[in-house]
Amino acid sequence: MSDLLLPPEHRYAKIIEQSRNEDGSEFSILNLGPTHPATHGIFQNILLMDGERILDAEPTVGYIHRAFEKIAENRPFYQINVLTDRMNYCSSPINNMAWWMTVEKLLNIEVPKRAQYLRVIVMELARITDHLICNSILGVDTGAYTGFLYVFQFREKVYEIYEEICGARLTTNMGRIGGFERDWSPKAFELLNTFLEEFPVAWKEFENLFERNRIFIDRTVNVGPITAEKAMQYGLTGPNLRAAGIDYDVRVAQPYSSYEDFEFTVPVGKSGDTYDRFCVRNAEVWESLSIIRQALAKLPEGPIHADVPDYYLPPKEDVYTNMEALIYHFKIVMGEVPVPVDEIYHAVEGGNGELGFYLITDGSRTPYRLKFRRPCYIYYQAYTEMIKGGMLSDAIVILSSLNVIAGELDA
Amino acid sequence: MALETAYIQENLSKKFGNNVLNFEMKRDIFSFEATSETIHEVIQTLKEDESLNFHFLTDLTGIHFPDNDDDHQFAVVYQLHNWIENVRIRVKTYLPDPAEVATITDLFLCANWMEREAWDFFGINFKGHPQLKRILNMDEMVSFPMRKEFPLEDSGRTDKDDRFFGRTPVKSQMDNSTL
Numbered sequence: 001m002s003d004l005l006l007p008p009e010h011r012y013a014k015i016i017e018q019s020r021n022e023d024g025s026e027f028s029i030l031n032l033g034p035t036h037p038a039t040h041g042i043f044q045n046i047l048l049m050d051g052e053r054i055l056d057a058e059p060t061v062g063y064i065h066r067a068f069e070k071i072a073e074n075r076p077f078y079q080i081n082v083l084t085d086r087m088n089y090c091s092s093p094i095n096n097m098a099w100w101m102t103v104e105k106l107l108n109i110e111v112p113k114r115a116q117y118l119r120v121i122v123m124e125l126a127r128i129t130d131h132l133i134c135n136s137i138l139g140v141d142t143g144a145y146t147g148f149l150y151v152f153q154f155r156e157k158v159y160e161i162y163e164e165i166c167g168a169r170l171t172t173n174m175g176r177i178g179g180f181e182r183d184w185s186p187k188a189f190e191l192l193n194t195f196l197e198e199f200p201v202a203w204k205e206f207e208n209l210f211e212r213n214r215i216f217i218d219r220t221v222n223v224g225p226i227t228a229e230k231a232m233q234y235g236l237t238g239p240n241l242r243a244a245g246i247d248y249d250v251r252v253a254q255p256y257s258s259y260e261d262f263e264f265t266v267p268v269g270k271s272g273d274t275y276d277r278f279c280v281r282n283a284e285v286w287e288s289l290s291i292i293r294q295a296l297a298k299l300p301e302g303p304i305h306a307d308v309p310d311y312y313l314p315p316k317e318d319v320y321t322n323m324e325a326l327i328y329h330f331k332i333v334m335g336e337v338p339v340p341v342d343e344i345y346h347a348v349e350g351g352n353g354e355l356g357f358y359l360i361t362d363g364s365r366t367p368y369r370l371k372f373r374r375p376c377y378i379y380y381q382a383y384t385e386m387i388k389g390g391m392l393s394d395a396i397v398i399l400s401s402l403n404v405i406a407g408e409l410d411a
Numbered sequence: 412m413a414l415e416t417a418y419i420q421e422n423l424s425k426k427f428g429n430n431v432l433n434f435e436m437k438r439d440i441f442s443f444e445a446t447s448e449t450i451h452e453v454i455q456t457l458k459e460d461e462s463l464n465f466h467f468l469t470d471l472t473g474i475h476f477p478d479n480d481d482d483h484q485f486a487v488v489y490q491l492h493n494w495i496e497n498v499r500i501r502v503k504t505y506l507p508d509p510a511e512v513a514t515i516t517d518l519f520l521c522a523n524w525m526e527r528e529a530w531d532f533f534g535i536n537f538k539g540h541p542q543l544k545r546i547l548n549m550d551e552m553v554s555f556p557m558r559k560e561f562p563l564e565d566s567g568r569t570d571k572d573d574r575f576f577g578r579t580p581v582k583s584q585m586d587n588s589t590l
Contacts, residue, residue: 061546061547062545062546062547062548062549065547065548067556067563069532069557070556070557070563071563073563074563105438230520232466232467233519233520233521234520234521235467235468235469235519235520235521246494248494253494253497254497342437342438343437343438343442344437344438344440345440345470345490345499345501347469354469356469356470356490358470358472358488358490360474368474369472369474371470371472371488373469373470373490377524377528378521378524378525379521380524381520381521381523381524382520410547411547
């Protein structure tokens with residue numbers, strides 16, 4: 001009896017005790033995680049197994065919970081931004097921009113078109129890296145390491161673009177209330193153009209490597225399917241929902257940051273299985289590339305931030321040379337800027353679903369309550385149902401295809 | 412025809428009378444309150460009434476208002492979304508301390524973890540929840556950390572006292588200040 005792992009009163013322990021077979025065989029318990037290489041993050045699943053078949057699962061989360069919402073209640077707006085990019089570190093700029101847009105909505109700030117377009121570019125780059133990691137890791141979990149190594153270099157290239165824009169690579173902390181700190185340098189555009197030339201070739205090869213690969217198809221088709229109705233019930237959003245056949249995309253439903261100016265389609269799947277999720281992400285990467293090209297082609301000239309000195313943190317060179325800028329700098333850093341009493345919800349299409357910020361302010365320098373609607377946290381509940389009845393090896397690929405980011409799951 | 416806020420208000424008021432109140436447009440989201448006795452039915456109506464069709468639970472969370480009167484100490488906020496008409500709605504229910512409200516896990520499967528999170532952080536009891544236990548914090552914990560009475564840092568610390576940095580303390584800290 002597997003009482004080494006669970007206390008005897010645990011429901012699995014009871015099930016094992018009651019279902020001892022005549023031939024002496026019994027169900028067993030397997031801990032998938034918390035630090036299993038295939039979980040890609042720290043969360044645990046206690047699996048009830050009949051041989052290699054999964055009968056039930058009990059997920060345990062919270063291993064890296066950092067109380068971001070409580071911390072946010074004690075910080076002014078600028079200091080909250082560094083919390084957001086640590087949630088989904090695969091696509092940090094999307095989280096950054098989502099937070100700035102929430103604050104701008106609260107303060108009624110109109111962002112100039114150029115800044116909006118630049119935001120779109122950086123958000124789509126982030127989406128590409130997010131999908132790139134998810135799909136290449138799914139390849140690794142099915143035994144194909146090559147694809148991962150091949151496309152992973154392009155994540156580094158995107159990081160070089162981030163570095164050129166804001167100085168950071170992973171936890172970007174990009175932007176300001178009202179736009180960007182400074183305009184992008186010519187080198188940033190140069191790197192972006194090189195990326196747009198080189199990456200599609202590699203991505204096409206990556207697709208070819210997997211989409212008609214017999215082993216990959218055997219491992220993913222009809223594995224972990226979820227119906228459209230169940231997906232809605234479980235709160236799935238993003239590519240996981242679209243793979244089930246529902247074309248809900250926040251960029252289309254409630255456009256933000258000028259997404260209405262760009263033409264793109266929302267790829268949808270049919271069966272909601274692991275293969276569909278993979279294909280939807282692949283297709284979304286092409287759409288993202290198309291959006292970036294359109295944004296670059298139509299990029300307007302003009303200011304890169306709104307004229308809101310009360311909220312826009314001045315550039316450092318101004319702070320050192322201009323008295324006004326120094327005063328605003330201190331007022332903003334100390335959180336002594338006027339904040340209206342209000343209640344808003346703002347959502348963006350994150351790398352893996354609807355990322356929402358529900359913000360309540362009471363006029364003080366910090367939020368009264370800030371709730372992060374973290375897509376991973378909400379849809380990870382569906383994982384138990386998706387792996388029930390499948391093999392252990394299926395549980396691994398389903399987890400990969402869901403793209404659960406531990407930092408976002410726990411926040 | 413798009414789903415009008417007046418229609419939502421009329422429909423719900425007709426069915427629930429004074430149990431739904433304070434309808435207002437808060438920025439881009441139509442918001443209102445429902446009493447804790449009727450909140451389950453209200454959300455069921457919002458979901459199942461074909462003319463309303465709020466079939467997606469975007470978010471559920473708790474809020475603590477220690478400054479409010481005894482009957483309004485906690486709020487549970489439900490954010491619903493009708494994808495067909497693309498309309499969002501926000502429903503709140505206020506609760507006394509100890510807070511207790513009916514679960515909506517029978518209506519939305521995703522409410523399960525959201526309610527567990529609200530229990531974990533605020534101690535709001537969701538009656539009928541299948542597995543109401545802590546989810547992000549450890550099981551042995553006794554406090555509900557998102558309540559305002561629990562400071563972020565040790566209250567004995569003086570090196571981070573806001574007064575020494577020329578900052579105005581947060582309103583909730585001023586009220587409970589022991590300084």
